[in-house]
Amino acid sequence: QVQLQESGPRLVKPSETLSLTCNVSGGSIDIFHWSWIRLGAGKGLEWIGNIHSGGRYTYNPSLNRRVTMSVDTSKNQVSLILHSVIGADTAVYYCARDEGGGGWLYWGQGILVTVSS
């Protein structure tokens, strides 16, 4: 059974950098795409972007300038960096295995990140 677990700092100051890691167990990250998705307070779900195990990525155009994703196949991990955060970036961040037109079956439990000074 594939399991995903997000980790990282839960409090980030405005203008600083949010950095999260998704550890994948129960299966290899090879051949799949991996998405980051967030749920903001009082908001709906927002797709941040995805990255293939080979390194090819696609970001949401609304966040493109601030997002960087990477993969570490040796550690079976996917990472998200969001630069220059603001209060509106406060959200629960999820990683999920992206099956293209099939969507996401496997999700992490999510991690709440608060942007505040």
Added chain:
Amino acid sequence: QMTQSPSSLSASVGDRVTITCRASQDIGDDLGWYQQKPGKAPRRLIYKASSLQSGVPSRFSGTGFGSEFTLTISSLQTEDFASYYCVQHRFYRTFGQGTRVEV
């Protein structure tokens, strides 16, 4: 862009519930429906517009192709009170605004 309606609805156990999503352009059948409960990750209910995810009760069904899509819950159960989202996978990935199903 995905336009989902209604944003919320009140219903009772046993009711038939319908949620609609409209895409701003043709997305074929690259649409999914997700259920989310507070503090939990989203759960895939429907993929490819009408395929029921294994383990999801048959009271959930999805229809549509192109730009108009519908999620139907044929007989609402207590555990179905949650938020529901459509998402298109054809051009990047875009979620609808969500529908909160309340008592």
